[in-house]
Amino acid sequence: MDNLPLSAVAGSPAAAADAQLPPDLRTPLRPDAFEQSEEAKIEAIAGHFREIMQVLGLDLTDDSLAGTPRRVAKMYVQEWFRGLNPAYHPEVRLFENRYQYQQMLVERDITLFSCCEHHFVPIIGKAHVAYLPGEHVVGLSKLNRVVQYFARRPQVQERLTRQIAEELKRSLGTDDVAVLIEADHLCVMSRGVNDTSSSTLTAEYGGAFGQDATLRQEFLRLIGK
Numbered sequence: 001m002d003n004l005p006l007s008a009v010a011g012s013p014a015a016a017a018d019a020q021l022p023p024d025l026r027t028p029l030r031p032d033a034f035e036q037s038e039e040a041k042i043e044a045i046a047g048h049f050r051e052i053m054q055v056l057g058l059d060l061t062d063d064s065l066a067g068t069p070r071r072v073a074k075m076y077v078q079e080w081f082r083g084l085n086p087a088y089h090p091e092v093r094l095f096e097n098r099y100q101y102q103q104m105l106v107e108r109d110i111t112l113f114s115c116c117e118h119h120f121v122p123i124i125g126k127a128h129v130a131y132l133p134g135e136h137v138v139g140l141s142k143l144n145r146v147v148q149y150f151a152r153r154p155q156v157q158e159r160l161t162r163q164i165a166e167e168l169k170r171s172l173g174t175d176d177v178a179v180l181i182e183a184d185h186l187c188v189m190s191r192g193v194n195d196t197s198s199s200t201l202t203a204e205y206g207g208a209f210g211q212d213a214t215l216r217q218e219f220l221r222l223i224g225k
């Protein structure tokens with residue numbers, strides 16, 4: 001995975017990550033969130049994780065454990081939480097709708113990997129998104145990229161669902177957007193209530209999807225719900 005220097009965003013306010021979203025939907029970030037480079041963040045997190053492991057009583061001189069603090073730090077900064085970094089914000093490419101395609105387009109079963117912001121354990125599931133094209137159509141992979149960008153942050157599923165919907169509305173230039181997420185929360189499955197069979201569904205229906213029950217039903221039918 002790319003190790004982007006933060007020079008592209010150096011000096012930009014932390015809020016720039018979500019500047020286009022309504023304030024209530026922005027991920028809470030410190031004002032100095034992007035002052036450190038990725039490498040500096042990895043170094044700092046590795047140091048703190050080493051301490052956590054030591055507190056747990058683990059011997060960091062063991063050759064299997066010695067590299068774990070840096071492995072975890074790299075995973076956090078470059079993979080699990082890369083969506084906090086606006087340098088990774090995907091550019092959504094639109095094409096002219098020359099063929100006048102006017103029915104709903106559905107991108108279903110988008111792989112979703114996120115992280116619970118309350119317990120820092122995975123949320124694993126699928127996202128289904130749909131929109132009604134107007135004068136433009138979107139490059140399909142950009143729908144997956146928008147889902148992945150917002151998923152790769154500490155999250156609650158409700159905010160994730162709405163962030164994706166708002167970003168798609170803005171970048172596609174239409175309110176006619178639907179987002180449905182079904183996910184398993186490891187914090188529910190592996191600890192606490194230890195329930196491995198329940199799952200969580202969230203949905204956001206914008207524009208025509210909110211107003212037209214038949215359209216909503218058609219979306220649910222197409223994603224197999």
Ligand SMILES: Nc1nc2c(ncn2[C@@H]2O[C@H](COP(=O)(O)OP(=O)(O)OP(=O)(O)O)[C@@H](O)[C@H]2O)c(=O)[nH]1
Nearest residue numbers: 116117118119155156157158185187188191192193
């Ligand atoms: N609404 C919402 N809640 C979430 C999400 N992910 C985790 N949670 C919940 O966040 C809550 C945190 O509640 P607390 O009571 O502070 O935490 P806890 O003591 O660990 O709670 P238990 O999980 O019940 O043991 C828990 O009920 C989690 O199930 C999410 O995406 N959305």
Ligand SMILES: [Zn+2]
Nearest residue numbers: 116118119187
């Ligand atoms: Zn949790």
